[in-house]
Amino acid sequence: MDFEIELIRRLNTEGSKEQAFNELITKYKERLYWHIRNIVKSHDDTDDVLQNTFIKVFKNIHNFKGESKLYSWMYRIATNEALTHINQNAKRNHLTSEEYQQNALSILKADVYFEGDAIQLKLQQAIATLPNKQQLVFNMKYFEDIKYSEMSEILETSQGALKASYHIAVKKIEEYLTKD
Amino acid sequence: MKNENLHNIKSTGYKTPDHYFESLEDAIFSKLAEESISSRVHSSGFKVPESYFESLDAKILNAVDENHKIQVISLLSWKKVAYISGIAASLILAFNLFFMNSNQLAIEDLETASIENYLMNEDLNAYDIAPYLGANELNSEDFVENTLNASELEDYLLENSNVEYLITD
Numbered sequence: 001m002d003f004e005i006e007l008i009r010r011l012n013t014e015g016s017k018e019q020a021f022n023e024l025i026t027k028y029k030e031r032l033y034w035h036i037r038n039i040v041k042s043h044d045d046t047d048d049v050l051q052n053t054f055i056k057v058f059k060n061i062h063n064f065k066g067e068s069k070l071y072s073w074m075y076r077i078a079t080n081e082a083l084t085h086i087n088q089n090a091k092r093n094h095l096t097s098e099e100y101q102q103n104a105l106s107i108l109k110a111d112v113y114f115e116g117d118a119i120q121l122k123l124q125q126a127i128a129t130l131p132n133k134q135q136l137v138f139n140m141k142y143f144e145d146i147k148y149s150e151m152s153e154i155l156e157t158s159q160g161a162l163k164a165s166y167h168i169a170v171k172k173i174e175e176y177l178t179k180d
Numbered sequence: 181m182k183n184e185n186l187h188n189i190k191s192t193g194y195k196t197p198d199h200y201f202e203s204l205e206d207a208i209f210s211k212l213a214e215e216s217i218s219s220r221v222h223s224s225g226f227k228v229p230e231s232y233f234e235s236l237d238a239k240i241l242n243a244v245d246e247n248h249k250i251q252v253i254s255l256l257s258w259k260k261v262a263y264i265s266g267i268a269a270s271l272i273l274a275f276n277l278f279f280m281n282s283n284q285l286a287i288e289d290l291e292t293a294s295i296e297n298y299l300m301n302e303d304l305n306a307y308d309i310a311p312y313l314g315a316n317e318l319n320s321e322d323f324v325e326n327t328l329n330a331s332e333l334e335d336y337l338l339e340n341s342n343v344e345y346l347i348t349d
Contacts, residue, residue, distance in 0.1 A: 021244070025237045033233070037226050047232075054240045055247055113227045120225030123217070142214065143224055160199065167206045174213040177220055 004070050011061045021058055028071070029054075031144070032078045038139035039082040041104045041124070043113040049085050053078045072153035079136065079154065101128050119177075126176035130169055137162055138169040 010020035032053060037046040056077050064073055090100035105128055108114050109121060127135055136155065140146045148159045155162070299309075328336075 018241070022237060022241065025240055029236050029240075030233055033228070033236075034226075038224065041226075043226075043228060043232075050236075051240050051243050055244055058244050059247075113229065115223075115225040115227060117221075117225055119221050120223070123221045124225070142217070160203070163203060163206065163210075167210045170210050170213040170217070174216050177217060 005066075008061070008064065008066065008070060024057070025054055028074060032074065035075060035140070035144055036078050036082045038143055039079070039136070040085055041101075041108060042111060045085060045089075049078070049081050053081050056081070068153045069150075072150060075150075075154040076156075083132070097132070122177060123173070126173040129176065130172060133157075134165050134169040134172075137165040138173065141166050142170070 007020055007024060010016040011024070013020075029050070033046060033050055036049045036053070037043070040046055040049060053074070057074055060077075064070065068076075086097050086100060090097045093100065093103075095103065105121075105124055108124060114120075127138060130138065133155075137151065140151050140154075141148075146154070148162050151157075151162050152159045
């Protein structure tokens, strides 16, 4: 936490801003990458969204008031950017965001940056059947191992509601994977 | 004394989070379902290009730099362009109106509705219009065509005037 306060101070000081920003990227790039990748699926889209996320962080760091942790604030930006990206692309192709996600999955098979294992594809399909919020919660808990307390700050939802969402999500996915 | 107190302590002092036991079943079933999923699928299957993360820092810093530069050197901002094109457009319009407009509009070319709209919107009062009306164009029936029947008049008076006041006065 002290590290975070110090980092924020340096990010807001003209001389040390660049260096501090560099450290921030190094520290969070992989976590944020996987968070976004789980939402938008393709590597190229993730790369775009990740860069936009960091640019937004850089531009808006002076607005960060410290009501939440820097880490949850950045996750919130990344989540919003990723969801906006999906919605914009869906709109551009005259699709609903669900149709767009199904589309993204159907091309996943051919994606060089997807291992292409049949069961992994099935898991992604199972996730795509969930409502958006449950998808987010499932990915964050199952793949990213984020604690409920942190998730609660990022998604601005109570821990109880998150646990309930996860419980439903994990059940549905298990059912999807075990059927036929 | 100390020992006696020690014997009297019945609780450990440990506490659980709110609703911990109520949600424990759910938590355990979630864990079981989780294990069932992970026994089938080991990872999400997503991969990244080789040495993607190594080059990412530089890429983002570059993008931020570019973003900054674009903002700094934008001499011709959108606002300025809007002002300039606005001025240009009005100059062209003025030029067209004053010099190129050879065919003059006659009053006959105007639709009656347009004239009516103009009069309505100009907020003219009766005195502004009166000078243009000749005595021979006016007819006393223009003013008395609204006839009231007895029951309407009665209703009106009952609703809108203070009858008691009229009687006592």
